[in-house]
Amino acid sequence: MSALPTSVGDRWLPHLESVELPLSQVVYESGATLTHVYFPTTAIVSLLYVMENGESAEIAVVGNEGIVGISRFMGGKSTPSRAVVQSAGQSLRLNAEFLEQEFNQAGAVLHLLLRYTQALITQMSQTAVCNRHHSLDQQLCRWLLLSLDRLKGDELVMTQELIANMLGVRREGVSEGALKLQQAGLIRYARGHITVLDRVGLEKRACECYAVVKKEYDRLLPQKTAI
Amino acid sequence: MSALPTSVGDRWLPHLESVELPLSQVVYESGATLTHVYFPTTAIVSLLYVMENGESAEIAVVGNEGIVGISRFMGGKSTPSRAVVQSAGQSLRLNAEFLEQEFNQAGAVLHLLLRYTQALITQMSQTAVCNRHHSLDQQLCRWLLLSLDRLKGDELVMTQELIANMLGVRREGVSEGALKLQQAGLIRYARGHITVLDRVGLEKRACECYAVVKKEYDRLLPQKTAI
DNA sequence: TTCCTTATGTCCGCTGTCGCACAAAGTCGT
């Protein structure tokens, strides 16, 4: 965060410490609680996800424009993406300006919002890893499970075409994958209706990505959350 | 954010509004400034990235556990990933507890940190899209450019093996890609040293992902940032 | 019922990337 140290100036200076970061040094380990947050000046740090089998993929790269360790704390007005309803239903809605006022007073609500953001970031990272390393069949299982967790019951109302669009693959690939799952007795489907028969079986076929995301959501957003 | 509305209670209630979200509705469009933030109850909303050619990939899925529109505002203590130094050099370091105290007082520093977080999220999203849809050659160009932006000069000190690990691909693939770039006169390299000769040429060969990420970093973190 | 639209099943050749094996060339320590 190149502009940060100089402008914050006097208040931060006594707490800022210059360190060397040699090649291949692990700045923080998966799952570890950070003791420091880093603002690289000339170093570049890669955020990397390492899978169970040792394969890995870079999620992002951080240089002097940024911060390593955002998980230890957590605006523009828009984001370069689109949001599409994937399943019809109800929703609550809050005025953004009001939310902004709330937010400016910080407090417990703020921290909840930020924890959710961290969970969402985990999901995005895992999506990147999954896209790189896992088969269409595995990704289909992951996707079904993630959707199922967000619905009551065991039925999804969505066509294979829609799923293909969400995963960014061909519809035919989803058809073949779904057929295998049906033949294995894990799901049953017909014309836009998918019923999950064997949830545990799906979890076994899915890659680790589903479990990682689920675990992190549970950790960061326990149901008993009280503000 | 299932726990949020009930616990915040009286203060938020007058501002909360229940709406229907029909299938295929666009909740917010790429690049648009949001007027509302959504807390789905029974609906599921997919965050989708649409490429220039119309192909798309889902970045994340949000149900009643979450929020649609985090870009309109923005804590666990760790994250399920590893951070590895990718290029030796110096760095500043700030005590995390001190940062947390600063943070709790909100203010301008907070907003800068959150804007950076949003830029980082863009990079993660784009990585996921890129992994899904673009060739190794394109991704190599993107990666070289992103790294180059974080260094002074035009030379990268890193082996093709390391690059392969970062991209999550085979070393041989990187070798072939690098060879093409050298034969095209865009780069020159030897045993862990890569010199970029034609930056514009690299940008032309890269997929749109590089430009999207760069543009968003520039928008959210302009160099003249003052606190 | 009949027709039309939507959803799913199946086949084929093509291409990019993988996994593996090994050669060639450069660098470093002694």
Next chain:
DNA sequence: ACGACTTTGTGCGACAGCGGACATAAGGAA
């Protein structure tokens, strides 16, 4: 200068997923 190690080049078979073309089947509307 020599050997050992690191880095890069190259060839080859295997295979997942793509693109395209069609066939089949299940609602829904008239």
